[in-house]
Each structure stands twice: as C-alpha cells, then as structure tokens.
Amino acid sequence: MDCLFCAIIEGAIPSKKVYEDEFSYAFLDINPQAPVHCLVVPKKHISSIDEVSEDNRDTVSGVLLAIPKIAKLLGLEGGYRVISNVGEDGCQSVKHLHFHILGGKKLPETMA
Numbered sequence: 001m002d003c004l005f006c007a008i009i010e011g012a013i014p015s016k017k018v019y020e021d022e023f024s025y026a027f028l029d030i031n032p033q034a035p036v037h038c039l040v041v042p043k044k045h046i047s048s049i050d051e052v053s054e055d056n057r058d059t060v061s062g063v064l065l066a067i068p069k070i071a072k073l074l075g076l077e078g079g080y081r082v083i084s085n086v087g088e089d090g091c092q093s094v095k096h097l098h099f100h101i102l103g104g105k106k107l108p109e110t111m112a
C-alpha cells in the first residue's frame with residue numbers, strides 16, 4: 001500500500017521522531033501550524049477515525065494513551081489541542097489516522 005505515514009513509520013522516509021511505543025509513533029509535522037506541532041499515528045495502518053472499530057480498539061487506545069506522554073515530552077505544561085481530520089470535508093490529506101498535537105502558545109479559540 002502506498003501510504004506516506006506507513007513509509008515514515010518504517011523509516012523509508014525520514015522524520016523527527018518524538019516518541020514511539022508498541023502501538024504508536026510520534027513525529028514533528030513538516031509544516032507546523034503552531035510553535036509545537038506533532039503528529040501521532042498508529043503503527044498499524046488505519047485510514048481515519050471513521051475506521052475505528054472493536055477490531056482495532058487496542059491500537060487506537062494505545063495511541064490515545066500515548067498523547068499525554070508525548071505532550072509531557074514536548075513540554076506542553078500549559079495545555080494543547082488535539083485534532084484529527086476525517087475525510088474530504090475534514091480536509092484530511094494523509095489517509096492514515098493521525099492526531100495533531102498543537103501547542104506552545106495560547107491557541108486561537110476559532111482554530112478548528
């Protein structure tokens with residue numbers, strides 16, 4: 001399967017790794033939208049939140065459990081925002097489930 005984030009997880013495409021465990025891989029976004037912008041993805045390919053099901057609950061919960069650990073590693077003591085875009089209307093550009101972790105400043109209330 002031709003998937004950018006699978007290639008990043010495999011190391012075929014370089015990334016700035018922040019965190020890794022059994023279920024998840026986190027790396028800095030190439031085009032940051034905030035002073036801190038990290039992506040956390042499941043190591044197993046899941047297309048989006050729309051594909052979350054009982055079958056992949058361990059993987060998905062593993063990724064969610066990693067988020068506060070990653071936020072600590074990134075020094076986001078003041079808080080942060082987690083976003084996952086889904087499908088066409090959500091402007092999802094990479095079809096591998098990912099959570100944006102944004103922070104490092106007071107984020108605008110209107111930022112969707």
Ligand code: 5GP
Binds near residue numbers: 016028031032085
């Ligand atoms: P989406 O628009 O699908 O929610 O988010 C995809 C994110 O992946 C974007 O924020 C984009 O900047 C990031 N991205 C796209 N290609 C690469 C890449 O090759 N490396 C990294 N680190 N981030 C990427």
Ligand code: ZN
Binds near residue numbers: 007045095
């Ligand atoms: Zn993938």
